[in-house]
Amino acid sequence: MTRVELRHVTKRFGKVVAVDDLSLEVGKGEFFVLLGPSGCGKTTTLRIIAGLETPDRGSVLFDGEDVTRFSPAKRGVSMVFQSYAIWPHMTVYENIALPLKVRELPREEVDRRVREAARLMRIEDLLDRYPFQLSGGQRQRVAVARALAVTPRVLLMDEPLSNLDALLRVQARAELKRLQYETKLTTIYVTHDQLEAMVLADRVAVMNAGRILQVGPPEEVYNRPANRFVAHFIGSPPINFFEGVVERDGINVGFAKLPAAPEAPESYMGKRVIVGVRPEDVLLTPTPGFVELEGDVWLVENLGGDYVVIVSVGDAVIRVKSNKRPSGSKVRIYINPMKIHVFDKDSELRLGHFDRESL
């Protein structure tokens, strides 16, 4: 178990700043997820930790030791690549054994560790096969087995589930989580899938444009997004946004007046804000204390068990998550006033004064 630290890391590719003065800390045995859209610098960050890229500025520390100039081989990390990078000219056994052999472990130890990793990933029957004889899911298991067999200081994963079909992905996701729980390996995991991040992470770092926008446990990132981008990126179906103005008796969003926090300072009066409301915080059933609105049903999307009801209220469109289909074309919706997210219109940062509920 190793603590990983990045200090003011910057990496440019030509004129593009891939990672911009990024600092983070990953605790011993933590499952840490780097989440963000493609091109946000999350993979580059992972590759800097692996030693596959050298940062232009800043340093990488393992347990307080500066490893910035260490070659990948010297860092004692292992990695599951997005393409798995299983060596096609070797059997599964040889793939798992090669990293152990170059560490000059005795032959019996190599064999023991290969079989142990294979048992853990349930690929004992595949050890004599070549990669081209394996399915996508089996390849993914081989890649993970190879990464585990070396008992790395840090386990790095670059979108390891993105090449699997949806059903297999859910299963493999649960297995990875369980595996990390059992092995207690410090794990840094890169994904663009917010659901994957929510399920797997002890802590998530949401990235955009080479910077970390928010770090915290999934619940915190979900319940208290630090800015508009995080609020938008996390949650499915996506959060509803409305522009509004802070007034004495609430936030005027045009089609309604949402209750403002009583402790909002006087200086906020007349401030232009963005209000975010998650579809699951809007109900179709009357609830006391909620803000009641009337609207027209514009579209109903069937998600299987749930429905997303898209309601137009005045000029605004509101997505509502519901477990039943609305009966008519007119509908009454009820917004939970305790779950309103308010962001500054200019800086797009969360305005904490409007938070009603502690976590």
Add this chain to the structure above:
Amino acid sequence: MLRSLLLTVVAALLSLWILLPLTYTFIAALADVKNYYERLVPTEYTLENFAVFFRLGAFDALLRSVAVAALTIVISFALGVPAGYVLGRLAFRGRDALRLAILSARMFPVMIMAVPLAVLFIDIGLYDTLLGIALVHAALALPFVVIITSSIFLSVPREMEEAGMVFGLSGWQVFTKITMPLAAPGLTAAAMFTFVISWNEAFAAAILASRERTLPALTVATTVAGIGGAAPDPYRFAAAAILSLPAFLIMAYMRKHLTAMWGVR
């Protein structure tokens, strides 16, 4: 329907283009000189034409040709593969210019270089040696080896090598245990190509050696520039057959290896 018919016709014509001269070469090589010139397709056959060549030392020349080709592959690969790796893998200023410069080495015809080279080789004791011929052949093959191997290395996925680096392999281990095996099918093709370049080269081989002649050099010396003028056609066809047969066998053998690797078609 019309398309596939057209395709078949074109394919047939192309096959004939290659096969017809080849077939005739082998038929004519077996023809008896006595009545060869009387008919379009010879009626009397003999192995005498081949026997003549083997009496003139064709077997020794063939062995020398194989040795020279092998040496050529060793030399041009020892120099060309690392150069190809650098050109294919590393991005550096002036890479495209260098690529062009390497290819431009082929601008100078062997005919112009052969005589000065012969003088030089006599001075330094390389004249009439297989190594001397192989060095010239390697010089001819080197630009192609560099260019071909650079694109082969380019086709090896970077992540395969990166996985090696992450999992503790040294730079040399990554190259020998991952990059080279993955590049092997392509390198085999490059070796075939180099073999053919050396095997077919007659001019430099004829000028740079008087006793240690390779098969093409011997053929040129005995059928074209032989004492008392040119040899009869069947002798020439026999020479052509002897020249092409080993190349066919080696190509067929290498091709099997080329396609049977890692179970990839």
